[in-house]
Amino acid sequence: MILRWVLYVLTTLLVAASGSWGALALWYQAGSNGTFRAMIAIAWSLLALTALVLLWSRRGGGVPTFVYLLAFAVLLAWWGTIAPSNHRDWSDDVSRMLSGNVDGERVTLYNVRNFRWRSDQDYDVRWETRNYDLDRLAGVDIILSSWGVPGISHALVSFGFDDGAHVVFSVEIRKKHGEAFSSLGGFFKEFERTIVAADEQDIVRVRTNVRGENDHLYRLRMSKPAMRALFLAYVKEANELAAKPAFYNTATSNCVTIVYHMAKQIDPGLPYDYRLLLTAYLPSYLYRIGALDRRYSLAQLTAQGDITARARATGPQDDFSRAIRTPPEPGEDAAP
Incomplete structure (x- = not known):
């Protein structure tokens, strides 16, 4: 019974x-x-x-x-018959796919996005070919962009070079014209996955200054070999997606889990954690594993890393990357 x-x-x-x-x-x-x-x-x-x-x-x-x-x-x-495709009526900001060529320490990236945004519907389309010398890598930052959904932020990884240049990699859905993101749809083959490489003036500023999102920047503690390996992992992933499309998945292949799988190739002992899904809590995970500067508390790093007001104070002709990394004057609020 x-x-x-x-x-x-x-x-x-x-x-x-x-x-x-x-x-x-x-x-x-x-x-x-x-x-x-x-x-x-x-x-x-x-x-x-x-x-x-x-x-x-x-x-x-x-x-x-x-x-x-x-x-x-x-x-x-x-x-099982539903397959991803690289050939659809894509939105302008993801209409081209990133690819790269590696020649020793020299990397050429094709289709780096450098739009100038006035609104989500009004922008100048610019795709560029850029060259990078991995010997000149100087730092890696993770930027978390929040649009008000509890527990969720979008993660972008910015690589900085000793000449002040930055390039940001972002794992995103490849939207079709008129399509909007859906976390639930991301579980059901609603979107293809793409990797965008872009100028900070484009991919960060559009979030803070056009879409009204709140952004925080955290400097990662990484050795130069680890920075190089992560950069090349993005290039490898982009090339693979250009050759063979794949679906985005909200849980298993989102903006953070892809970075985790890349980083795990560098450090196989990297632990998995629920904060890789609830991305707004990612800083506490990074702090726990020693990826952030422990000379400061996490609250201090979060306050210092609030770049929203600094980003919104910039104009189109300003050096955006320098501005968001310039700390506020004494007595000036770090948050908007």
Whole structure:
């Protein structure tokens, strides 16, 4: 008797979980017509609900559950046919894919973004080819940009060189024209993944000065070989995506988890942590593993690293990278 109830409960959990997943999968991927997607997602939900009702009413024996599981197997087979693509009607800011060529310590990056943004709809499109000497790497900063969603920030990694130049790498969704980010959609093959390399004047300033986000900059404690390896890992990932597209996933291949997997190649002992998903808490993880300067408290580093006001005070012709790294004058607030 107890074994039967355990079996019923486990089957119920399986049907409920797969039913919910299937409904969302159909909603996000069953065609472009919203009405059709809603209807087929509802139909799937009703199928799962019917299987549960018949299970607990003990009608039909195990046939309804078997039919439902067979339908779920068909759904999974269909899901496996959905493939990513590099050929869609992309939004202007992700219309080109980053690639790179490595020749010893010299790296050439193709399609580095250097837009001039006046609003999200008004901007000057500029894609550039840039050359970098890895011998001149001077530092790596992580910039967290928050738009008000609790626990979530977007992470960007900025590489600085001894001549004052910076290039930022950012793992992002590759939006189509008119498309907006959805954390839930990111679990259901809604977006392809791309790596953007951009000037700080573009990719950071658009967040602080155009979109009204709040940004914090943290200097990472990394050896020069580790900085070089991380830079090259971004180039390798970008080249692989250019050759073979991949989907973005909110949990497994977001802006931080990709960096974690790259960094783990440098330090295999790097621990996994929930803060790699709840990215707003990433600084405490970095502080714990010794990636931030422990001569200061985390609260001090966070206050010193609030670059929002400094960014918003810049004009289009200012040296943006220098401005956001110039600490405020004594008595001046570090936050807006």
